[in-house]
Amino acid sequence: MVYLTVVLWSTVVGLLTGLLVVLVALPSRYVQRSPVSVQVVVLGDIGRSPRMQYHALSIAKHGGRVDLIGYHESAPHPDLIANPHVKIYPLAAPPAILRSKSIPFIISGPLKVLWQIGTLIRVLGYTTPPARWLLVQNPPSIPTLVIAFLISILRNTQLMVDWHNYGWTILAGTKGPAHPFVQISKAYECVLGQVAPTANLTVTHAMKRQLQGPPYNVTTPILTLHDRPASIFQPLKSQSDRQSFLERLPETKDVAASILAGQTKLIVSSTSWTPDEDFSLLLDALESYAETSSSCPIIAIITGRGPLKAFYQARIQALQAEGRLPNIRILTAWLSIEDYATLLSCADLGICLHMSSSGVDLPMKVVDMFGSGLPVAAYSGYESFDELVKEGVNGCGFETPDELAKIFERLFSSDDNKARAEELRVLRKGAEKESHLRWDETWDRVVGPVLQLT
Structure with a gap:
């Protein structure tokens, strides 16, 4: 195996050298x-x-x-x-x-x-x-x-x-x-x-x-x-704009009234459906959250394309068919950049499952969420995480499904708890402050x- 690798890469180097000779003749x-x-x-x-x-x-x-x-x-x-x-x-x-x-x-x-x-x-x-x-x-x-x-x-x-x-x-x-x-x-x-x-x-x-x-x-x-976010990502201007968009978008139009009334929470995540984003974290967290007595209905919209999309779609369908996600709807979508930006501004919470392979990069999707004034719950198990997400200020970090489920419980419980509503309001205010950095x-x-x- 190692010998074959050396031979193949030697071929690459040899051809590259030949191409260099051609380039010299430019x-x-x-x-x-x-x-x-x-x-x-x-x-x-x-x-x-x-x-x-x-x-x-x-x-x-x-x-x-x-x-x-x-x-x-x-x-x-x-x-x-x-x-x-x-x-x-x-x-x-x-x-x-x-x-x-x-x-x-x-x-x-x-x-x-x-x-x-x-x-x-x-x-x-x-x-x-x-x-x-x-x-x-x-x-x-x-x-x-x-x-x-x-x-x-x-x-x-x-x-x-x-x-x-x-x-x-x-x-x-x-x-x-x-x-x-x-x-x-x-x-x-x-x-x-x-x-x-x-x-x-x-x-x-x-x-x-x-x-x-x-x-x-x-x-x-x-x-x-x-x-930093591009100008297309902006915080929501008015509730009427939110209503108009939610009633137009196919994924939300049948539950728009419930979302607007705060009876259903809207969460959004984007992904390229690759191994560096483990969507099992989100699915396990939603399953755990759905079992709590005070859980509020959630609609989760996952945008993007990639190699593992079919795998996770099959798993989502199985969980729903088995009744393990009561009050939870998970939808996948492919949106224009304009609709994606508006969706972020209309959501209650953004989810980021990016796992840094190096420990020192940051996910662009969180930047876009902040640009839209959307607080985030993001995987936090890497060194550079706090260069972007400030715990309790503009978002929350988690590393396990249980930790993410507890964030959902803390922010989305159906109990009439002013402290929960205040925490989500503070996080949104922090995200909107981040949106000023362009x-x-x-x-x-x-x-x-x-x-x-x-």
């Missing part, structure tokens, strides 16, 4: 650069990469030219499509067979990387015009970091890496920390983190501290840019000066 017009231009790269779905979309919008707002590069699988932010300073360059997705589980990962993994190498080099080196800056999301780090590094050298472009997390820790969550690919990925990420970037962004102070120490030892400048102001202060746009 005509001279490709190494000229525009004075205010940025390539923004995400090796993922652009529409599901809010932070990179916000980068693009901020650059364009200040007159910069943006080439936004990534997979075009879901609708990007509408302001990106309408902005004349932004051009989207879709990456060709790998063939379906490489994205399926019909062939072993040890074979499909390197082949998928080779495909991505080819598409990235074509778009970054030939399709798009030269740029002053190349802003890359990490993860995924393979092959993004090495290709971005080579392009930045050959095109005389400055490279900025936006560290959302670490690719190797995410891979370790599915393959185990001892897997050869995980060890290769870790070494690759550490080495390129040291030699590649001109500057770095991190989503937390904890991640910045970690990158500055071993095994990363990054010596180039590191700036912390906390995620992306544009933070970005202008942290990133704009580096890109020489502010």
Whole structure:
């Protein structure tokens, strides 16, 4: 197994070297650069990469030219499509067979990387015009970091890496920390983190501290840019707006009157349905809460798409069929960004089940919830949690289903208890205060000066 891994990755390196030779032969017009231009790269779905979309919008707002590069699988932010300073360059997705589980990962993994190498080099080196800056999301780090590094050298472009997390820790969550690919990925990420970037962004102070120490030892400048909500996420303006939306939305229109009267509580969560979000926590907590004598009816709306959605839908149906969720309705939905933002502002509580693989990243969904003035109950078992959620101020933390069930009991009991109502009001007030901290102001202060746009 180890021998095969070495052979396959040696093939990758050999082909990459050959591609480098091709890149060296780039005509001279490709190494000229525009004075205010940025390539923004995400090796993922652009529409599901809010932070990179916000980068693009901020650059364009200040007159910069943006080439936004990534997979075009879901609708990007509408302001990106309408902005004349932004051009989207879709990456060709790998063939379906490489994205399926019909062939072993040890074979499909390197082949998928080779495909991505080819598409990235074509778009970054030939399709798009030269740029002053190349802003890359990490993860995924393979092959993004090495290709971005080579392009930045050959095109005389400055490279900025936006560290959302670490690719190797995410891979370790599915393959185990001892897997050869995980060890290769870790070494690759550490080495390129040291030699590649001109500057770095991190989503937390904890991640910045970690990158500055071993095994990363990054010596180039590191700036912390906390995620902030975009302008589309706003607190509810009036109860009439809430009524209008709840009566229109298919998932809530038949219970809108009960929600508006406070007799039914509305909770919302968004997810990509991946292993780093254990929805068993929420289902077990709701099951436990439903058994309490003072439980208030709950409607839970879960938004998003992903590989484990069918699995959890089947489990939800089984729980409901067995009568183990009395007074609880769990619905899954796929909403437009506008409807999702309004839903957050109309809900009573947001739920976040994000489990940080590195311990130092933060979930964007909580930022969006705060932007909408929605208090949260969030999984808290990682180091950077309190950089975003303040216990008893704008939300509550939990690590087990029992702890989450107790939060539901404390906030949603049907008993006429003024203390419970007051706690939820305090949390909402704290979330609304967080909503005042916006992306544009933070970005202008942290990133704009580096890109020489502010």
